Amino acid sequence: MLNILFTLSLWSALETALLVGIAAATDSKDKGVAKCAFKWALPTSLLYNSMVFYFLQPVQEGFLFGQGWTIFAAVAYFGLAGFLTVMATVDRRESKVGAALLLLAAAVLALEVTLWTGNTVAVTWGTGNAQNFASLANIDYASAEDKLPETDTKNIVLVTEDIAQYLGQQALNSAGNNLGSLFQIQQSEWVRQSINGHLYYAAPLEYANPLSQFGIFTTKIEASPGFALVDAENPNADAKIVSSAPLRYLPGAYFQQNLARHIYQHGYTMIDKATFEVDDNLHPHFTAAALAPKFGVAGTIVKKILVIDATTGDIKEYASREAPAWLDRVFSSSLVSSIVSQWGLWSAPESRAEWPNWAGQYQMTPEAPELVYNNSEIPVWLVPMRSHQASNASSTGVLLYDTRDNHGTFYPGLSGLGVGDNVTHTFQNASSNIRSYPIDAVQLYSINGVPTWVGVYTQAQGAHGQSFAAVGLVDARHLNGANVIMAADMNSALSRYASYLASGGGLTADEIATMAKLEKTSGQINRIGLSVELGESYYHILVRGQNQPFTATLKVSRLLPLMQVGDTVQIEYLGSNTDRAVTSIIDAELEALNQTAE
Numbered sequence: 001m002l003n004i005l006f007t008l009s010l011w012s013a014l015e016t017a018l019l020v021g022i023a024a025a026t027d028s029k030d031k032g033v034a035k036c037a038f039k040w041a042l043p044t045s046l047l048y049n050s051m052v053f054y055f056l057q058p059v060q061e062g063f064l065f066g067q068g069w070t071i072f073a074a075v076a077y078f079g080l081a082g083f084l085t086v087m088a089t090v091d092r093r094e095s096k097v098g099a100a101l102l103l104l105a106a107a108v109l110a111l112e113v114t115l116w117t118g119n120t121v122a123v124t125w126g127t128g129n130a131q132n133f134a135s136l137a138n139i140d141y142a143s144a145e146d147k148l149p150e151t152d153t154k155n156i157v158l159v160t161e162d163i164a165q166y167l168g169q170q171a172l173n174s175a176g177n178n179l180g181s182l183f184q185i186q187q188s189e190w191v192r193q194s195i196n197g198h199l200y201y202a203a204p205l206e207y208a209n210p211l212s213q214f215g216i217f218t219t220k221i222e223a224s225p226g227f228a229l230v231d232a233e234n235p236n237a238d239a240k241i242v243s244s245a246p247l248r249y250l251p252g253a254y255f256q257q258n259l260a261r262h263i264y265q266h267g268y269t270m271i272d273k274a275t276f277e278v279d280d281n282l283h284p285h286f287t288a289a290a291l292a293p294k295f296g297v298a299g300t301i302v303k304k305i306l307v308i309d310a311t312t313g314d315i316k317e318y319a320s321r322e323a324p325a326w327l328d329r330v331f332s333s334s335l336v337s338s339i340v341s342q343w344g345l346w347s348a349p350e351s352r353a354e355w356p357n358w359a360g361q362y363q364m365t366p367e368a369p370e371l372v373y374n375n376s377e378i379p380v381w382l383v384p385m386r387s388h389q390a391s392n393a394s395s396t397g398v399l400l401y402d403t404r405d406n407h408g409t410f411y412p413g414l415s416g417l418g419v420g421d422n423v424t425h426t427f428q429n430a431s432s433n434i435r436s437y438p439i440d441a442v443q444l445y446s447i448n449g450v451p452t453w454v455g456v457y458t459q460a461q462g463a464h465g466q467s468f469a470a471v472g473l474v475d476a477r478h479l480n481g482a483n484v485i486m487a488a489d490m491n492s493a494l495s496r497y498a499s500y501l502a503s504g505g506g507l508t509a510d511e512i513a514t515m516a517k518l519e520k521t522s523g524q525i526n527r528i529g530l531s532v533e534l535g536e537s538y539y540h541i542l543v544r545g546q547n548q549p550f551t552a553t554l555k556v557s558r559l560l561p562l563m564q565v566g567d568t569v570q571i572e573y574l575g576s577n578t579d580r581a582v583t584s585i586i587d588a589e590l591e592a593l594n595q596t597a598e
Contacts, residue, residue, distance in 0.1 A: 007060065007070060009046075014074070016042040048074050048077050053556055057261070058271040059217065062293035063116060075109045116297065123295035127355045130346035136299055136407050137343035139399070144413040148446035153494055155199055157373070158455050158471055159232045160441040161190045164201040164239075166465030170227035172205070172237035179241070184208045185228055186252065187465075191275045191330045192232055195282070199232040202285070204276050204284065204310070205241070206252040213254055215273065223248045223311075226278065227284055235456075235468030244282045247310045251286075259286055259308070260550050266315050268306060272332050276310075279326040284310040288319070289330050300338060302406060305330050320405040328379050329379075329403040333369045336381045336401050340366045340408070344385055360388030364396050370443045371403070379403050382444055384419040385410070393422040398444070398451075417444070417451055418479035423454045427455045427472050430484035435470045444476060447494070448501055448574055450477040473497045475505065486534075495551060498581035499538060502574045503555035518583065521546070522570045528563060539563075541582075543571070551583035559590045 004525050015579040034142045052058065052073045060066035068362035074501040123129055165187045174419065190203045205224045207213055223246035249259045251274065256262065259274055274288040290304040294475045304317040307324065308431040331339075344364035346352050351362040369370075369381040381401040386392050395417040401408035418426065437457035445452050453474050458466040471493050473485045485500055487493035527542040527549075541550045550573055556559055563569070563585075572584040 005069070013042075016045050019368055030181060049073075054261075057264045057269065061291070062270075063119060063297045064112070066269070068112065068116065070123040071108070071112055075112075075159070081108075081441055086579065119297045123298055127352040129295075130352045130355055132295065133299060133342040134346035134352075136301065136406070137349065137408060139343055139410050140407045142409055142411045142413070146411055147416065147449060148400070148411060148444075148451060150449065151372075151419075151445040151447055152375045153447065153490070155233065155373045155375060156445060156490060157192065157232050157441060157443065158235050158456055158468065158490060159201060159230060160458060160466065161187060161201070162440060162458060162466035163235060163456070163468055164190045164203070164230040165234075166461050166467055168203060169232050169464055171228055171241050175241045179225070180208075182208055182212065183224060189251065189276060190230075191277060192371055194310065194373065194379070195278060195279050196280050197377065201230040201232050201375060202276055203228050203280055203343055204247050204250055206250055209253060212255065222246075224250060227278070228350065228562055243281055245284055245285055245311045247306065249286070249310055260312055263288065263308065263315065265304065268315075271306070272335050275329065275332070277327060279324070286310055287327055287330065290337070291334070296546045297367055300335065300548075302330065305404075306420070310487075323404055325495070327404065328373070331381065331401070331406070333381070336369045336383065337366060339406070339439050340401065341371075341381055342401060345388075363388035366399070369401065372443055372445065374446075378478075384444065386419055393418060393420055395419045414451060417476040418453070422479060423453050423455075423474075424473055426481055427453075427457075427484060428481040429481040430472060430486055431482055432486040433457065433472075434482060436471075439472065440466070448498060450501060475501070478505070492533075495517065495581070496536070496538075498574055499551050499553050503553045503582035504584040519569070519573065519575050520572050523568070525563060525565050525567045525569060528565060538561070541569075541585075543569070548580055550580045550582050550585075556582050557585050559587060559594060560585070562590055
């Protein structure tokens with residue numbers, strides 16, 4: 001706050017001195033104008049600069065010690081006030097002196113533009129600067145054999161922001177006291193996060209009517225009562241309104257309760273987008289990153305992590321590695337996109353050698369970062385990379401970027417995955433999507449060692465949002481509408497997807513052999529049953545002495561319909577948390593009979 005007050009006072013004093021100087025120089029016979037200028041210049045300048053700092057909140061970091069926009073605002077004021085001062089002089093013949101001084105404003109502005117242009121060219125042009133921008137991302141390279149970390153299927157997100165909005169509004173309107181007439185939920189403010197090992201969406205309750213904050217023509221409301229909480233893993237769970245503590249600082253509030261202004265007035269003048277996060281005790285906070293340009297006019301880096309108590313307004317700052325354990329993210333999607341874009345353009349020596357490389361040779365472009373929880377406590381930004389050619393619909397690798405620190409790992413062995421609109425179209429054109437449900441929240445996971453796109457099918461609920469319709473899974477290397485597994489719940493989808501993988505699906509025998517948790521067993525069939533789902537037959541086999549059944553399809557063995565209780569079988573299967581999908585099943589006696597018949 002002190003640096004803002006100091007800068008405000010400094011510019012007001014300079015503007016006052018210059019205006020009084022103009023008035024004195026252009027009015028040699030009657031000093032009335034000079035006296036008037038001296039009397040009004042300082043308070044007018046202070047008022048003007050106060051409004052600039054309060055409403056425009058100029059960034060105080062980077063170019064010209066952070067004074068670039070402040071200089072621009074000061075020149076604009078000086079030019080107008082100087083012109084009016086000159087026009088008010090008694091002796092018009094001497095107004096040429098004032099006109100000359102007014103040219104100073106134009107010269108200062110021209111100098112600022114020239115300096116900014118020069119600085120921009122100096123730090124962005126050339127192969128050396130390209131290397132500097134590429135190094136901002138701090139990327140390690142995995143080996144070509146490395147796979148994505150295995151996903152805990154209990155933490156797959158099945159609720160989109162649209163669904164969260166629909167469920168949250170329902171909770172708000174049913175909370176009692178007609179709460180929906182006083183507050184609203186902004187869809188853009190939903191934040192996915194882990195709370196006590198479970199994934200939720202949380203969003204603050206904003207004022208429905210801005211006038212209620214001031215009590216103008218309505219009852220005054222001092223603070224928001226709390227926030228909405230929606231289960232991100234279970235679309236059938238009820239949303240709820242949590243009133244653990246009042247929220248006095250909000251993104252949509254005005255004046256001193258406005259979150260961005262509150263942070264600015266505490267001296268953090270360049271911040272990333274603040275996100276709403278609650279700790280494991282359900283106390284509400286906002287988190288943001290204090291930023292600075294690394295190279296004067298470009299190259300954004302994180303200086304500090306800010307945690308703002310939404311109730312008291314207290315701001316605590318941390319280094320990246322010292323942030324509270326409950327805090328899920330610091331780097332926003334837009335900041336990660338910016339950093340990773342520069343790395344993708346200039347990380348390859350061949351791409352820098354051809355600078356400015358208009359053809360895009362050896363360059364990569366990131367897809368939109370996805371916040372993925374491989375387990376409930378460790379989120380990462382997952383960024384599929386593709387070649388710089390827009391027509392390329394497959395990946396050159398996958399980048400996992402830390403949500404709390406400036407560091408990432410690139411997996412070049414995950415090249416050839418379908419990305420972008422190609423994935424969305426595959427889901428939408430799935431043969432099982434007979435009702436043409438739209439797809440949303442498409443994310444890449446590692447399921448049974450296979451890169452897998454998971455998408456949520458939704459059903460429109462008018463202007464209120466969307467509801468859950470189904471979940472879809474498809475092997476990321478074999479995008480085909482016929483390969484999409486679509487089910488009403490995740491357990492069914494995972495079971496059928498495991499059977500798809502185990503029975504070959506779009507995979508080769510070598511790919512099946514490299515999948516995670518491939519195991520073998522043998523024993524007598526104790527129970528065997530058949531179910532049919534979307535035209536596919538699934539045989540469920542319980543082996544004596546084992547509690548968990550095995551699931552197989554006719555693609556595994558055409559002899560499955562002939563197997564019966566008491567047969568001894570050898571089974572190779574894909575283990576999972578919910579099902580055991582058979583990759584190979586042999587009934588030695590049936591095999592012998594079959595070979596004799598042939």
